[in-house]
Amino acid sequence: MIQVESLYKSYGTFPAVKNVSFEVPSGVIVGLLGPNGAGKTTIMKALTGYHKPTAGTILIDGKNVEEDPIAIKSMTGYLPEGVPLYSEMTVYEYLEFIAEARGVIEHKKETIENTMRKCGLIGFGDVLIDHLSKGYKQRVGLAQAILHNPAILILDEPTTGLDPNQILEIRDLIRDLGKDKTVILSTHILQEVEALCSKIIIINEGEIVADGSPEEIADAMKGEENIICKIKTSSIDKFKVDFANYLKYSPKKLVENLFQSELVVPAQSGDAAAESIFKWIVEHDSILLEMRRDTLSLEDIFVKLTREGGNHA
Template identity: 35%
Template sequence: MKIKITNLSKAYKRGFNVLKDINLELESPSMIGLVGPNGAGKTTLMKLLVSQLLPSEGNIMIDGMELYKNEKYLKQRLGYLPQEFGLYEELTVYQFLDYMAALKGIKENRKDFIKKCIVITSLEDKQDIKIRTLSGGQKQRVGIAQALLSSPELFIVDEPTVGLDPEERIKFRNLFSKNASSKLVILSTHIIDDVESICNRLIVMSKGRILFDGTPSQLIKSAQGHVAKIELHSSSEELVEKNFKITSRVIVPNGLSYRIVGEDLPASSEFITPSLEDAYIYCIMEGDMA
């Protein structure tokens, strides 16, 4: 599968573009992490990709065809987990998945598909329970289960790991990465760990623009020389905060040890290898200054 996004802009209100001239090529097999601060435009981009919204300008091609004129082609290949997912609270897990499968037009082996998704998302003991009585994380799993129905070629998931406990999160990461071996998976997240462990490509967005598109290691490389450790008395913290982003602070015998990220770090600082999270923070800082 290949998706080509050209000069894409979106305004909800005339004159206020929340996506600004986005150009991207997305091709399977790939596992793409979409990250960025709240309001960056991640969900908007995903809604445009699943044709839930129409662009204000630009277009999207899917396998060489215009996406908005070939919705059926898209829908037959798409698994989508929206950020805000309305579940039918009065249905049981099984009834809900059966309903979603019907909407997706799955007729053959419907029961088998549903059972498989229930097992993958560890919902076996909840399948006959009403959705209303599930915990937040369990509801999230029902959302993931419906996106997996019919084993889609294109998998677009908006913050899928929100609310999952660590064990389930790791399980889902593995599930997504297994999927990516032949598919196109686009996942938005605020958990940099998720990206680090499974994505081969990372797209950083801020204020409707793409700040970075590349591999996680390329992003780390770009932050080299911009992350350091310094020890200071806590009274100097304000000065540090004014000039740099602090990504960690730990108490040490003579005060505090900070991990700082910034453009011009003091010459006396001890430079360290950036983590992906440091590199992400640096990328957003740079973007805000530009």
């Protein structure tokens, strides 16, 4: 359980995080989402104890990060942005150093080997980190974060700079780790959050603009719902007038081209609207090519919250 209360952090006079409060229950994968420079990394650095908050408190399993940093550090695994590693060491040497630093003394060898297996690093023990590809460096970065089996994993943009295959592999690994750990990951890639997270915290300009499950956020954001119809008809102008007269709906938007037209109909009356529209179109010699309910995608929500909300940026 992570509890962040009124976290405030400024660099000099620049406030990077302003009055941020949230809770993360144990055993879930949480996505910290926000544009570059929104304050994601700052929040993560405060969670790991690397940066002291200017104000506010962070409790991890009831322990205050500022008061008991060494205890917090042994409960958390952290993968900083850009995966910094000691490139002059071999994979095994490096993981051995981490194991010792983390106090993994009993079964050190087995622990390192298990972690290497989990991260797909078997056979790479003697390779210099400098000689590894980006994807494998990322694996070493994850391996060092999970080596001491921490209850909490903090991953700062874990898939940045990887190719699509590597991204899928790392995501699988994170999903697997999320089964028995609390994972906080930051990203500005929306698909990542959709693919992994059961809770999302959207941050913009140092403030939380949305917090909840993806569905909750979409629900809160959706406002009025629309039905979008693509139709094929001989005269779209006549169709529009008839449509408005008969159904008492005035189509909001009309995208028109030679072969098809797109109507956006407000649908306050729920499912009944879709049904009557469908019947009406069929009865009036027009062809319905497509009909769908317009729900906000995470991308729409993201843009709405981080652009409209902070348009002074």
